[in-house]
Amino acid sequence: MKALRYLAPNVAKTENIEEPLCGQDEALIRVHSAGICGTDLAIFVGKHPRAKAPLVMGHEFAGEIVEIKSSEIDSEVTVGDKVTVYPLLSCGHCWACKNGVSHVCRDLKLIGIDRDGAFAEYVNVPLDLILKFPEDLTYDQGALIEPLAVAVHAMEMAGEPDWQTAVVVGSGPIGLLVGLCLKHSGIETTIISDINAHRLKRAEKLGFHTFNSTEGNLVDLVNEVTHKEGADIVFECAGSSPAALQMCDLVRPRGKVIMVSVHKEPPPVDLRAISFKEITMVGTRVYTLSSYQKALQMIKDLPFDALISHKLDIGNAAEGFELMQKPEDVCKVIINIS
Ligand SMILES: [Zn+2]
Ligand SMILES: [Zn+2]
CATH class of the missing domain: 3.90.180.10 (Medium-chain alcohol dehydrogenases, catalytic domain)
Structure with a gap:
């Protein structure tokens, strides 16, 4: 064969x-x-x-x-x-x-x-x-059920979606699927960032608010959208060191940061911000069988x-x-x- x-x-x-x-x-x-x-x-x-x-x-x-x-x-x-x-x-x-x-x-x-x-x-x-x-x-x-299951599992690990503003860092397939799951749960505003203009165009076509991190500071945009409070939740789907360092600046006090990407090396993270803002960090790895089954049901709606x-x-x-x-x-x- x-x-x-x-x-x-x-x-x-x-x-x-x-x-x-x-x-x-x-x-x-x-x-x-x-x-x-x-x-x-x-x-x-x-x-x-x-x-x-x-x-x-x-x-x-x-x-x-x-x-x-x-x-x-x-x-x-x-x-x-x-x-x-x-x-x-x-x-x-x-x-x-x-x-x-x-x-x-x-x-x-x-x-x-x-x-x-x-x-x-x-x-x-x-x-x-x-x-x-x-x-x-x-x-x-x-x-596509497998990558969707990664996003579904991240959403489940994030808990009840009672947020209004979400930031997804990274607009590769997983970032976009997380964005689509957020939309599916009725989240009002999702900002997707990346450093690749081509990828962002795809995110824009899907109806997301996009931001190119090579052209400015994502923190400024998030502050503008949230009256300087920060996003309710951030999904880290980029796997890059600068993204890891910035994620705690994007989220509001008592907000959540969901780790979706796998970092190849341990990146620097602002632990002080986690303390000062009482941020909840949640790790996620692949998916459970039940998130896989849920993805199987959801795929036709995306x-x-x-x-x-x-x-x-x-x-x-x-x-x-x-x-x-x-x-x-x-x-x-x-x-x-x-
Ligand atoms: Zn895979
Ligand atoms: Zn075992």
Whole structure:
């Protein structure tokens, strides 16, 4: 089968490799659509701490079940079903796993990072991770459920949305999806900032109030909009050091800062502001199964098309990594395999 594999830092190729076997209590999925994520880019450039070459990347995907090997007679899914996959593999016996928060398992692994994933014609996955999706959903929508689940989980971790003004720092796919979730919950004003004018144009088209941080100070704009009080809530989706340093200046006293991005190094943070304003900082990691299921229900209500900037065929899928490193209008890159 054709598969895009990570072979060495900055080397990924579409090759012909053996089809994976369907193991016991697994299903074999014929992949139709898979999204390239920032994490895949981190793997590609050789900066992911766990991923080892050769690896078929890809953890955001949708496809069709072609084979099932189940020890139970009544499996919830059947051959021919259109499905997506909750790609988290947790250990099952650490504190987190025993306390219903297995997404923060101390030994968390992912399909497409720690074992072969979905940038391929076929992928084998444990049966209990498969989620069926409605017939009227497209495979491309199915591939966007995973990043949407990140945003849905961030919203859940933020608590009851009783805020009026929200700031989203970073207008990549996750920042935009957080913005769309905020809109969906009826938040009055959402300001999305970035340093990339192309990305901001996309956010503007989606109806957000945007700000280019290379052209001024975001704090000034937030103060102007909020009568110098600060935003009720800030979602940090940029993963950059300047964004981390600024986030506490953007929020009002007793406001919340939600960490959505993963910082590669520990950035400087204004701890004094956290004390003086009694700011609540909330960390978030991937998603729970319930946020994933909620994302599956929500995806059809969102203008998901607006997030897909490029579609590539599996044959030239490696181009996706070049695209994502260009300062152009690149949002979600989808690999189609048919
Ligand atoms: Zn992802
Ligand atoms: Zn665990």
